Amino acid sequence: MTAAPTTTYDLLGIGIGPFGLGLAALADPLDDVEAVFLDQRDGFSWHAGMLIEGTTLQVPFLADLVTMADPTSPYSFLAWLKATGRLYQFYIRESFYPLRAEYDQYCRWVAEQLPALRWGRRVTSVVRVADPASADGGYVFEVTAETGHGVERHVEKYCAKHIVLGTGTQPRLPAHLQGLEGAGPVVHTSDYLPHRAQLAASGSVTVVGSGQSAAEVYRDLLDGCGTGAGEHRVDWVTRSPRFFPMEYTKLTLEMTSPEYTDHYVSLPIEQRDVLAREQRNLYKGISGDLIDDIYDTLYRKSALGAEVPTTLLSDTEVTAARFDADGAGGAGEYVLTLRHAQLGTTAEHRTRALVVATGYAPTAPGFLAPGLGNLDHRGRFAVARDYTVDDDRRIHVVGGEEHTHGVTAPDLGFGPWRNSVILANVTGREPYATERRIAFQQFGLPVSADPRAETTASQPDEMEAAR
Structure with a gap:
């Protein structure tokens, strides 16, 4: 039995890990974004096999799902602490680093509040189809997902203007x-x-x-x-x-910044592959x-x-x-x-x-129709600066761009910034401020060596140019 789509969503996410969950949380209050997120699991789970008692995150609690994009969000880690009566205990503990088990509980709490999440949906195909609402030959994405097994198996179809791939990695x-x-x-x-x-x-x-x-x-x-x-x-x-x-020194941490990402994206792909090996100790x-x-x-x-x-x-x-x-x-x-x-x-x-x-290794989703998503010479997604992988900038990637964007790809704290960029692309506006410069240092040479001249980065802001 197939359920025909009745809604064309602005945004459809495939895979609900921390990055996809954060995107859903930031999209939730936006009146001009109707979103749905699909995942084949029965519910949210974050590295369940490694929630060893006493282990902590390697990043501070500010690197939650939403705070770095919207510190006032009701889906922040501090909001979870307050809702569960643990805020003062966390305050007295005097550590910025949450327990891994706490972070998992926090993410589950957020997931329970978001009506856009659909669990138990295994996506089997994503294709382009004609948009019936378009008079000029436009298209939308038709997404097919299966639920249940055997005689209980059902097929659902969804339509969306934008796709976000958050299928994660495999051991x-x-x-x-x-x-x-x-x-x-x-x-x-x-x-x-x-x-x-x-x-x-x-x-x-x-x-x-x-x-x-x-x-x-x-x-x-x-x-x-x-x-x-x-x-x-x-x-x-x-x-x-x-x-x-x-390595956790402060000037090194500036490499998890928009400026360093601009610099990294501008490098030849061969040089990026070398840097990826050399920068292992950064994350x-x-x-x-x-x-x-x-x-x-x-x-x-x-x-x-x-x-x-x-x-x-x-x-x-x-x-x-x-x-x-x-x-x-x-x-x-x-x-x-x-x-x-x-x-x-x-x-x-x-x-x-x-x-x-x-x-873990990134997984190339087998459900994308041929031609959906640009690939590099090694068969990896050729992810643009604004996290898109298609010429029309409507298929986005979260967490699968380490080979193109470097150390910010797996960084939990940078996830909200990336999600803000995606939502700006979807809405045509900037619902959450996306800082362009946060680092004291500069990662390319200035245009002029004259200290009296304006020091402008030698590499252009590719994301800005793509807007």
């Missing part, structure tokens, strides 16, 4: 760690919590990967390391040259407090006199993996081939279970 596993079958679990960090007890019970766990997620899992497993009852061994292997902290590093906590925990355990059953290996890559059914007295073990980058030497490492912290 990424290296090829040599895929398809391993053994006695112990092989778990991506996205699915860590449901397997935590099984991992600890395995007797030995190896965390493979770098960054905050790897560090949080290692720290969590470290609590049961060398404790007698339920004791297990935990090792950490990363190909990064060191267990590097996320993929470990919080300094967590690094210190890991060291202090190891120190505390070692002070008891016994050797702590753990090894931390940096600059070390897992190049192959297999399961040895006869290992560990017949219980079976995974055998990892490790290669040290500086030394060029290899060794084998045995473990009963694996936690893979190798991040």
Whole structure:
């Protein structure tokens, strides 16, 4: 059974993660935006497998869904604290960084208040169709979505003038760690919590990967390391040259700015790809407090006199993996081939279970009709400065433009600014102010070296030119 569209929406979002949810919250009070948002899940969930007790965001509470666009919004993190009676407790706590579990609860609270959200809708196609309300051959997007399964399956159709793609990313596993079958679990960090007890019970766990997620899992497993009852061994292997902290100095934070994004977008794509690798520590590093906590925990355990059953290996890559059914007295073990980058030497490492912290990869939605969305030479969306991927500037991307826009793409605090740009494009006005300059520094050379001349950025404001 197919439900025919009865409304042409100004905006239709596909995928409701934090960025899509923030866009829905900012669109909600606008009288000139009729919006709907679709997601195949049954409700909002944010990294449920990594909501380890006590872990915090790496950005302050101001980086919520809406505040950086509209500090007066009823959907702010502070509004949630007030509504749930936790504002004074958060104030007394004197920390800018919310717990991860708090952030998830806050997002769920916002989602419950937004009537534009439609859960349990799996989008299967997006095509262009003639706009019946247009006299000059205009078009709209027709979106097909499925609900239910089997005999309960229904098909719905929606029409919209603008599409926003917020389909997010999927867990990424290296090829040599895929398809391993053994006695112990092989778990991506996205699915860590449901397997935590099984991992600890395995007797030995190896965390493979770098960054905050790897560090949080290692720290969590470290609590049961060398404790007698339920004791297990935990090792950490990363190909990064060191267990590097996320750089959080203030002039570096200015790179999450409109000006730096203008500069980054203006660079050749080959140079952007190089920068993406070089700038990992700007947003993929470990919080300094967590690094210190890991060291202090190891120190505390070692002070008891016994050797702590753990090894931390940096600059070390897992190049192959297999399961040895006869290992560990017949219980079976995974055998990892490790290669040290500086030394060029290899060794084998045995473990009963694996936690893979190798991040996420963007997904190219298969529901877009051919020709909808410009692609680069590597098959990625060619995202313009204003976050559109089509010549008519009507298909927008949120959170999938790291290769074109750099460090601001995954940054929660920059999400409201990007959503403000999208809403300005949809409405033809600026419902939320979009700051053009917030940084003290300049990311390109001035036009003139004469200090008496006006210092104008050497790169044009591409977003302004596209308006």
